[in-house]
Amino acid sequence: MSVLIFVENWDGKFKKLSFELVSYGAKLAEMYATEAIALTIGNVESSELVRLGKYGAGRIIQAVNPGITSFDSQNFTSVIAGFALQENAGVVVLSNNNTGKAIAPRLSVKLKAGLGAGVSKLPATISPFVIYKKVFSGNAYANFIIKTDIKVLTLAQNSFELIENDRNAVISQVQVDWNSAGVKTKVNEVQKQDGKILLTDADxxxxxxxxxxxxxxxxxxxxxxxxxxxxxxxxxxxxxxxxxxxxxxxxxxxxxxxxxxxxxxxxxxxxxxxxxxxxxxxxxxxxxxxxxxxxxxxxxxxxxxxxxxxxxxxxxxxxxxxx
Amino acid sequence: MKILVCISHVPDTTTKVKFIDDFKKLDSTGIQWVINPWDELSLTRALELKDDAANGVTSVSVIHVGPAATEPTIRKALAIGADDAVRVNADPKDAYYVAAQLANAIKGDAYDLILCGIESSDYNGSTVGGMLAEFLGYPSVSSVSGVKLENGQVVVIREIDGGKEIISAETPLVAVVQKGIAREPRIAAMRGIMMARTKPLKVVEPVEVDALTELVAFEMPKPRAACKFVDPENPKQLIELLQNEAKII
The missing domain is CATH 3.40.50.1220 (TPP-binding domain)
Structure with a gap:
């Protein structure tokens, strides 16, 4: 088995939360004595991909297809689910940001994998798989067991430290199926706030x-x-x-x-x-x-x-x- | 166009939660139950869309998974203005269980637009909407802060890291909505409360679905250390503490 980490890129660039995710996934893989695989979808320069390897990913997969021009939750879910099965992933890790929240629930149903949403630390044990998360909007916490063979986790942003651990990751580029006709959500326009530090990213x-x-x-x-x-x-x-x-x-x-x-x-x-x-x-x-x-x-x-x-x-x- | 709003029943957001049965169960003593805030905003937006005849919205329905004791919450949604309601007669076990029950109860009903709040204020999962879409095989857009109807298409604003996307989506669609979708939640008027008593509320029995997760126990947050006060005449001391004690700047 393996731990699969879905790492979003923003116009081909990663940011701190990407490295937090890889650090988390790599530590989780250590608990299983297995390999952490980072997956990104879309075009990213190899000099940028290499950066994921510095935080413990053993392999880095870049899924590409000329049809991928914008985000679509159904197609992204299909691509990630395909790699999860191919790589025999025991855990799929995503960020608890807007993109992760859009994909993780779909992935959970597609893989019939229990979902731990918004975790802020590593599972207390992996067998049973016990996660810890905030409930009642921070007025309490709870431990849950995820009972399925495959687990999907979303990691709360800025909750896990960066851990440098260069494994000389192997980078591969994989052509994936992309059902352009199946894209039922069309992005007409993107409005970006330029130059401002993002509230969710800020230290x-x-x-x-x-x-x-x-x-x-x-x-x-x-x-x-x-x-x-x-x-x-x-x-x-x-x-x-x-x-x-x-x-x-x-x-x-x-x-x-x-x-x-x-x-x-x-x-x-x-x-x-x-x-x-x-x-x-x-x-x-x-x-x-x-x-x-x-x-x-x-x-x-x-x-x-x-x-x-x-x-x-x-x-x-x-x-x-x-x- | 038929709109469906999924409703969760949660403790009022100012509740100081307490637990019983060795921290395995919420102590419901004295809890005021409300419609989950994001679901209430979804319902408000759905009714606004219906108010504008040009949109051609024929009905706004609500659906909820919960035992009979949660019916006052559903009646409240009807009083605010929903036309009819469905209650799946089951105790929610986890998000997967709830989404599966919702999908089963509405399959075959041709809803064009399904609105779900981004999260419920109890388990904060942000999960049911996306799961429901996957069960139904519908497209979904999450983090939606605006929705309108244009020539039979749904146009939504999706919040992304550092900006917004304007998306046109085919129906049927599940939109998972957040702040911005409506300004203020609509409040039930006396006439609405009277009318709600006779509006249709269908009860559907659950199908057998295994939950994928299980609660071990709740915990209370660890108390924070007492606040250290700095002289307002000398705020420089604060910056020094942040630099030398907290080592944070």
């Missing part, structure tokens, strides 16, 4: 809430984010009011993120907000109300008015960074 996130009082007060947040190379986010009332775009809303019904460092500025920390950010490694809160629930989720806090504290923080970072 540091600066987030503002209603305590910022007005959309005109966002300047220091943007400046602070720029200095730290951070992405910006906001709470639900802020996006509902239209102070910030809805893509920035983090929380239960918005984006669920797990950066290394999350700044909650003028955010009280309702259960629904914490559900979206509680997996952050460190939370820093700035709030005027010392009893705000955000302080029980935070490791560091400042009780004070964001409009007074933030400029001083910006100044302190400038000083330290020598800017």
């Amino acid at each position: 540091v996130v600066i987030s503002g809430g209603r305590g910022m009082k007005s959309p005109d007060n966002w300047g220091p947040i943007l400046e602070f984010a720029e200095l730290l190379g951070a992405a910006t986010a906001c709470s639900r009332p802020v996006s509902d009011e239209g102070w910030r775009p809805h893509e920035e809303h983090t929380g239960q019904t918005g984006k669920i993120i797990a950066p290394n460092l999350y700044f909650a500025i003028g955010i009280s920390g309702a259960t629904q907000h914490l559900a979206g950010v509680s997996s952050s490694k460190y939370i820093v809160a700035i709030n005027t109300d010392k009893d705000a629930p955000i302080f029980s989720a935070a490791q560091y806090g400042i009780i004070g008015d964001a409009s007074k504290v933030l400029p001083k923080l910006v100044e302190a970072v400038r000083e330290i960074k020598g800017k």
Whole structure:
């Protein structure tokens, strides 16, 4: 058997989450004393493919077909299922991002393989196969047994560290069947946000809430984010009011993120907000109300008015960074 | 065009969950049950599409897998404006089991568009919609933040990493929807509540399906260490702590 890792590429490029996935899959393969195989679909330069090998993949498969011009969940599922059977995969690992969420459930039915969605660590044991995941939006956790021979897992983003382990992976390019006529979802247009750090990819996130009082007060947040190379986010009332775009809303019904460092500025920390950010490694809160629930989720806090504290923080970072 | 909205019945999102039976079961004492927030938004969008006569939506139905005790949640969906409902009379065992029951209950009913919320706020799996599509052999689009109907085709906005795709899809289609699909969930009016009592609610018995996963036990999150407070007059100290103690920046 083997562990098959589906690694998405973005216009032929990989990113940190790709290497997290390969690191995870390689560790899982070690538990089975078997090989980790990384699979990507579409054209990727070999210099980029080689990068997957640095995180423990024994083999790298690039599935190509001139017909593959955009994502289609049915066809991607067929290609991945085909390799899972051909490589006798015991586990198929995908990211819990938008693409993984689109494919993994279909794959689970196609392979009749139990699905562990949004896992954040390796299984406690592989026989029985026990996974650990967040439930009730982070208000609890649960262990589940996956009972089928083949398992499908999706890994929560930024939950597993990169582990370098160069195995001189063998790279192969494989022509696959692609049912162009069976593509029932046609991408008419792609709108990209260029140049911005993606909220779900960011190591540091600066987030503002209603305590910022007005959309005109966002300047220091943007400046602070720029200095730290951070992405910006906001709470639900802020996006509902239209102070910030809805893509920035983090929380239960918005984006669920797990950066290394999350700044909650003028955010009280309702259960629904914490559900979206509680997996952050460190939370820093700035709030005027010392009893705000955000302080029980935070490791560091400042009780004070964001409009007074933030400029001083910006100044302190400038000083330290020598800017 | 017939639209179907899949509905999950979940504890109100502000619930402080507790467990019984050695952490094997949710303690339902005092829990307020609601329509899963994303499903409620799906239903709202489906009704908005029906409101515009140009779209030619003939009916909006809802379906739910759950025992008789969950019927108030289905009646609520009918009160909000769904035309009819189906309940599969079974305790959900896992996502695969639920998707298989849904697929069995609706096969043969010619729904053109099936809307599922991206996840339920209890198991946070993001799984049932995609599984249902695969069981039915239908195309699916996930992470959908907008849906409209244009000349018999469904046009959806799919959120991707760092952008959006505008996709036209053939029907029947399963759209797995998230934030953005509708602005505010629609609320039941008194007239709707009265009408809901007499709207059709069909009960379907489950088929035999094995769950593929099994709960071992729940756990409560580990308590976080107490927050360390920094003097608001000297926020530089915070940056130093993040650099030297947390070693994070």
